[in-house]
Amino acid sequence: MALSGLSGRTVxxxxxxxxxxxxxxxxxxxxxxWSSAVEPEDGMQELRKSLFRDFCDRKKASIxxxxxxxDQMSNEDLKHLLxxxxxGIIYCYIPKVAGTSWKRVMWVLNQSLPYxxxxxxxxxxxxxxNKLMQLTSGPRDLMKVKLKHYTKFLFxxxxxxxxxxxxxxxxxxxxxxxxxxxxxxxxxxHGKWLNPPETLEDAVNFGVRPSFHNFIQYLLDPxxxxxxxxxxxxxxxxxxxxxxxxxxxxxxHQETLQEDAAQLLRILKLENDIKFPLPHxxxxxxxxxxxxxxxxxxxxxxxxxxxxxxxxxxFGYTVxxxxxxx
Numbered sequence: 292m293a294l295s296g297l298s299g300r301t302v303x304x305x306x307x308x309x310x311x312x313x314x315x316x317x318x319x320x321x322x323x324x325w326s327s328a329v330e331p332e333d334g335m336q337e338l339r340k341s342l343f344r345d346f347c348d349r350k351k352a353s354i355x356x357x358x359x360x361x362d363q364m365s366n367e368d369l370k371h372l373l374x375x376x377x378x379g380i381i382y383c384y385i386p387k388v389a390g391t392s393w394k395r396v397m398w399v400l401n402q403s404l405p406y407x408x409x410x411x412x413x414x415x416x417x418x419x420x421n422k423l424m425q426l427t428s429g430p431r432d433l434m435k436v437k438l439k440h441y442t443k444f445l446f447x448x449x450x451x452x453x454x455x456x457x458x459x460x461x462x463x464x465x466x467x468x469x470x471x472x473x474x475x476x477x478x479x480x481h482g483k484w485l486n487p488p489e490t491l492e493d494a495v496n497f498g499v500r501p502s503f504h505n506f507i508q509y510l511l512d513p514x515x516x517x518x519x520x521x522x523x524x525x526x527x528x529x530x531x532x533x534x535x536x537x538x539x540x541x542x543x544h545q546e547t548l549q550e551d552a553a554q555l556l557r558i559l560k561l562e563n564d565i566k567f568p569l570p571h572x573x574x575x576x577x578x579x580x581x582x583x584x585x586x587x588x589x590x591x592x593x594x595x596x597x598x599x600x601x602x603x604x605x606f607g608y609t610v611x612x613x614x615x616x617x
Contacts, residue, residue, distance in 0.1 A: 333554070339542040342607050347535035361435065361536055371523070371531045372426040374437060375400045378559060381426060381437065383445040383532035386524045387456045388545050389552075391417070392568045393446065398422050399565065410568035438537060444555060445532050447606040448545035450599040451614075455583050457524045458506050467491045470500075473509075473522070477501040481508040504586045511594050528602045542606075581613050589617050 361369075371384045375397055382397055384390050394417045395409035401422055417423060426434055448456075461469040462477075470491040478487040482505045488494040501509075509515055510525060523531060532539075541558065543551035552567040584592060592614055596603070603609065 336541060339544075339607060340539065342605060343534045343539070343542075346601075346605050361438070361533075362431070364533070364536075366425075366427040368533070369427050370425055372537075373397055374424050374426045374428075374441070376424070376437075377401065378561070379437075379441040380559065381441045381443040383443070383537075383539075385445065385447065385528050385531055387453050387460075388446045388448040388528075389548055389570050390446075392552075392570050394423060395568055396565055400561075404564075406564050408566060408568075410566075442541070442559060443537060443539045444541035444543065445534075445539055446543035446545060446548070446551070447528050447602075449608045450528070450602045451580055451584065451610065452545075453528075454507070454510075454525060455503075455580070458503050461524065462501050462506060465491055465495055470494060474501055477505050477509045480512065481505040502586065503583055507587050507591060507595060510598065511591060527599055529605055534605055544606075581611055584614065589615065 373382045373384055373394070374380070375382075378400055380397070380400070382393055384394065391414065392409070395412045398412055398417055399406045399409045401424070426437065460466070462474060467490075474491075474494070475487045475489075478484040478499065478501055482501055484499070488497055488499055494500060510521075515521070521527070521530075529535070541555050543555060549567075549569060552569075553562070556562045556565055556567060587595070596610060596614070
């Protein structure tokens with residue numbers, strides 16, 4: 292259906308809806324006095340964001356998505372971007388980087404006042420439809436308006452530590468889903484088990500599980516990415532959040548999680564409303580990195596670094612000196 296305006300131009304219903312949505316977004320934006328500007332005196336944030344700018348200016352063509360624009364990315368590419376329209380926030384979720392804690396915060400912010408304690412939110416509620424709104428759930432033009440005006444943030448982590456955390460939680464501890472979908476395959480391809488135990492219960496009873504070295508071999512196997520895209524738990528962080536295409540306002544680090552979370556809540560003017568729920572202590576401390584990777588031959592360690600090189604460079608992480616040594 293088309294509507295005819297006073298100027299004589301014809302406006303479709305779809306165009307009219309889009310204009311109304313944009314007006315509502317701008318009005319609400321102004322009424323809440325949102326600001327995507329990080330505190331100007333914060334040199335650490337400027338340093339972290341300058342790493343993005345410098346790397347992306349020099350190396351953008353080397354990143355997996357190449358020179359694609361946001362318009363050329365699919366909803367699947369952007370599905371880790373969560374949005375809270377009530378407060379003008381966009382959060383890029385990276386598994387194993389305090390993601391559950393930030394999802395709880397995003398869930399609470401979509402509820403009415405007074406906000407509940409995020410730590411009281413059961414994990415299953417985080418999967419309730421429309422409680423964690425994806426940025427791609429609306430029209431693309433409106434999505435770009437939000438990307439321009441909302442405060443955008445992500446939290447990152449040392450890539451080596453992130454892989455240790457993934458292995459510990461999904462393969463070292465009993466996990467039926469990961470055993471059935473990945474563990475048996477890893478045992479068969481890299482653990483020299485022609486017929487791995489059929490069930491997790493049998494594997495536990497026999498004391499069978501992929502070793503950390505087996506897991507790294509699976510990541511380095513070129514057929515892994517060819518046959519199935521990297522599972523988000525071990526997909527490179529830049530491939531989940533696209534920092535060369537999205538101008539993030541705040542970059543938090545897992546290593547300074549408590550301080551960074553408190554600073555971000557101040558920036559969002561939520562420090563009096565929300566208490567950030569710190570995740571459970573992780574078993575893998577920085578002192579244990581080489582203990583874990585000592586089981587991986589040095590040539591494979593070098594290949595692993597190359598696989599995650601863009602994450603190291605974009606987010607300012609380095610590897611221990613001993614990582615490249617026999």
